[in-house]
Amino acid sequence: MCFEQNLENESLKIPNIFKKQMSSLAIKIPRIFYYLGCLTIAQMIFRPAFSTTLSDYLFFISLIFALINITIKSEEIKYNIPNGLTIGVYLFLINLFLTLLFVDDSHLVKFSTIVAVKFLYLILIWFWLSMNILRTPSQVKFALICFGISCAISAVYGVFENPQYLWQRPKGMADHVNQFGATCGMGTILGFSYLWNTIRDFTKQNKTQLLVFLFIFISCLAGLYVSESLGSLLAVGVALLVWTILKGARLKKIIVVSLGILACWIFLLHQAQYNKYSIAQRFKRETNLNNRNATLTSRLLTYRVALERIFHNPLIGEGIGKKLNETGYEVHNIFLKVLFECGFIAMFGFVLILYSSFKHLIFLFNNSQSTEEKQLSIALLLCFIVYFVICLKEPIFYNRFGWLPIALALALNDILATKEAHLHARQPNISSSEISFF
The missing domain is CATH 1.10.287 (Helix Hairpins)
Incomplete structure (x- = not known):
């Protein structure tokens, strides 16, 4: 029986x-x-x-x-996308579709509609996917490592893309050299932020992690160098400054960062003497105000023409991807671009999206408890800072790779909130921090 x-x-x-x-x-x-x-x-x-x-x-x-x-x-x-992102996307789309009613170019209408649908999918659906399938900090970290490896592979490809013309701005596996510089910049700061902690707390257990992040850092740094992307170099510099502040501006960190910047600057100046395609030569050439074809001159002219159009009709834009006939260029600034192409309400919505994104990144940094969570929050914040700074001078803000840090940050925020809710349920007297409306 x-x-x-x-x-x-x-x-x-x-x-x-x-x-x-x-x-x-x-x-x-x-x-x-x-x-x-x-x-x-x-x-x-x-x-x-x-x-x-x-x-x-x-x-x-x-x-x-x-x-x-x-x-x-x-x-x-469970739809848990923050209200700030949702409202921002809807404001952006409402103003864009209102703009398309006044656009005569059918190709521009089609392109703008495709971008609008992709942006809606990116923020409201892809972010939701990230928050619902990544359940632990380790899974979020692994997704971030995959992103870093992807940037490193593209960087290695870019370095050896045209060996006979090594310094003629390759685009790697990206669509454009600006996107290549952006991915290399994000990979560089990602590799650096993790290398610092891994080397400091080195053990035999994290030897593999050290090699992976060393590969990401060296490959992306080399890709950043050959891309000659001045905006990406500036963005990495800003991210390094933020990293120094977040980690505590101790003398050791300041000396290491300063020596690294000084060594890079000396190398660039030395290389400029022998190679006309160097970053130093490009900086000198593209910031020459006497040269009408220089990047700085053309950007300033584009901004001036765009502002004149904006003041004429701030509520209605020109359509996404619209080039100025007077200059032949798109507007290379994230705020002016949205204002010019979509309208004032769309720009307000986009500012709301950025505000909500940075708010959650900072919230994540302040509320991370373990060392792994804190390191993840710093890496995600630095990567998005690099992308944001690049967007201030390049028209690339619809790219998915730039928004990946936000998707992963929202996933990690949701994980920590769930963990805190469980602790709160066991100990009702413990007060918990909550994210506000945005």
């Missing part, structure tokens, strides 16, 4: 074990595709169909599997 009862219990356990394994596999599949998307996010030259990148397809497959998993389990969809 006892034997039969035990046999019956064991037979009941087998389906339960099978269900647990299937449930675990169901959540792992979308996460694996998400990691693959992060691993190919800088490889923008791979476009299987419809001008859509390989990374976009992988993230979309991840979304499909995540929705299938929710449907099978009959779970309620």
Whole structure:
């Protein structure tokens, strides 16, 4: 009798074990595709169909599997995107579609509509996907490492893209040299921020991590150098300054950062004597106000013409991707670009998106408890600072790779909030910090 009862219990356990394994596999599949998307996010030259990148397809497959998993389990969809991001996106889209009613160019209308749909998907759906399939800080960190490796691979490809013309601004695996410089800049600061802690707390256990971040840092630094992207170099410098402040402006850190900057500057000046394609030569050439074709001159002229158009009709834009006939260029500034192309309300919505993004990054930094969480929060903040500074002088802010730090930060914020809620449920007297409206 006892034997039969035990046999019956064991037979009941087998389906339960099978269900647990299937449930675990169901959540792992979308996460694996998400990691693959992060691993190919800088490889923008791979476009299987419809001008859509390989990374976009992988993230979309991840979304499909995540929705299938929710449907099978009959779970309620938890939509936890911050209100600031949601309202900002809607304001942006309302003003953009109002603008398109007054645009005569059909090609511009089509392009603007595609960008609008992608931006809506990026903020409201892709962010949600990140928050729902990344369940631990380690998973968020692994996604960030995949992003760093993707940037490093693109950087290595860019360095050896044209060996005979080594210093003629390659674009690596990106669509444009500006995007290449941006991914290299983000990878450089990511590798540096983790290398500092890994070297300081070096053990045999984190030897692999040290090698990975060393590869990311060296590769992206080399890619940043050959890209000759002055905006990316400036962005990395700003991020280093923020890192010094966040980590505590101790004498040791200040000396190390200062010596590193000085060594780079001496190297660039020395290299400029022998190579006309050096960064120093490009800086001198592109900031020459007497040269009408110089970058600085053309940007200032573009800003002036754009402001004249904006003051004429601030509520209605010209359409996304609109080039100024007077200069032949797009507006190379994130705020002026949105204001010129979409209108004042859209710019207000975009400012709301940026405000909400930085607010959550800072909240994450202030509320991280463990060393891993704190390091993750710093790396995500620095990466987004690099992207934001680059956007102040380049028209690249619709790119998915630049918003990945926000997607991962929201996921980590949600993880920490869930953990804090569990602690609060066990100890009701403990007060908890909450994110406000935005």
